[in-house]
Amino acid sequence: MQAIIEQIKCLIIGSGPAGYTAAIYAARAALQPVMYTGMTPGGQLTQTTEVENFPGYPDGITGPEMMEDFRKQALRFGTDIRFGHVSDVDLGSYPYEVTIDGDKKLLAESIIISTGASAKWLGLESEARYNGFGVSGCAVCDGFFFKGQDVALVGAGDTAAEEATYLSKLVNKVYMLVRRDEFRASKPMIERVLNTPNIEVMYNTETLEVLGDGLNVTGVRVIDNKTGKEMDIPVTGLFVAIGHQPNTGIFKGALEMDETGYIKTVPGSTATALDGVFCCGDAQDPKYRQAITAAGTGCMAALDAERFLASRENQFAHLATALTA
Incomplete structure (x- = not known):
């Protein structure tokens, strides 16, 4: 002992x-x-x-x-x-x-x-590489830096919905990436998201890679889980809101x-x-x-x-x- x-x-x-x-x-x-x-x-x-x-x-x-x-x-x-x-x-x-x-x-x-x-993070190597250089886990902390720009946000719960609506007041457009075909958020939060014009919800969408120029984020590569189709979304920021x-x-x-x-x-x-x-x-x-x-x-x-x-x-x-x- x-x-x-x-x-x-x-x-x-x-x-x-x-x-x-x-x-x-x-x-x-x-x-x-x-x-x-x-x-x-x-x-x-x-x-x-x-x-x-x-x-x-x-x-x-x-x-x-x-x-x-x-x-x-x-x-x-x-x-x-x-x-x-x-x-x-x-x-x-x-x-x-x-x-x-x-x-x-x-x-x-x-x-x-x-x-x-x-x-909690997605676990992507590119996500870690650009953490602090376009990748963030807190919209309230970092949203200001993306004023007038296009950003993506990963998540489907109440926190994700809240952060997406917060960002929508600052940025030009929010691509909300939802892995399944439905939200996990409460009904009032879902309605708030769906009624915000500059939030585009992309269901069945999973992030494959954070794209960048070696210094900052330039986009995200995603895949449609139903069709298997990949696409690149040009954004300057990725917010991870999965808890x-x-x-x-x-x-x-x-x-x-x-x-x-x-x-x-x-x-x-x-x-x-x-x-x-x-x-x-x-x-x-x-x-x-x-x-x-x-x-x-x-x-x-x-x-x-x-x-x-x-x-x-x-x-x-x-x-x-x-x-x-």
Whole structure:
């Protein structure tokens, strides 16, 4: 059995806007936060070329640069940032036991989960090659860059329908590529799509390849699943809206989640069903999934953790007073 190497007052699992914001607030509150970044320090934003909708950056900024700013600010206030992966958690007893990289064990008096979520992709080599150069997993984040242009969007659910209608207000035309002969979206969302003139729905259509000039997307190659006919659609952007997967697998069975794996928190709070365990950012948010909302819940998580730890100190103080009375 591996020995416990240290006890931590406030453990932050995962970086990105939520984790770094939690770190800034926790450090300023003297919680001595320790952050384990995960295998992708900075999260999804490190794969984003331009961020223009985050307040405080009037000229825009790249995702990696913004995450570096967040990291520096967290370090400035004393956050202990460590590169490492939380491989296991035992939330059965307090303080909570956490395993790092499969072999280091520590105890945490409070835990802030900010592991985020990952966009689901089609799995095409060309899709990965042009990710950030015309291929995007977020219309709200990147739609602005395609004003007046023609784009394609893959998906058939409510999120895809919502993103298609959002894009339709910015771009010249949206080709909505639906793999089957029907939507999976709700009836109101389907009607919204079908009543939007500049959205062309292409049923039974599957994406084979993202076309480009080596720098940016120039089109998509698709196939009609019924006829087997292939065709190239000239577009400057491809939005993939087939869902997100929260990075919460290690907490399965330990924390309450919805059917897709998002951790459930108390409404108006970041508290989970376990005392001292909080969740912020995209790991608990299937709806907004924006850097600014993630940062906001990171702030909430740190404040919630501070109040929890203060309440425990008060309990111990009262107990000590009672024992010595």
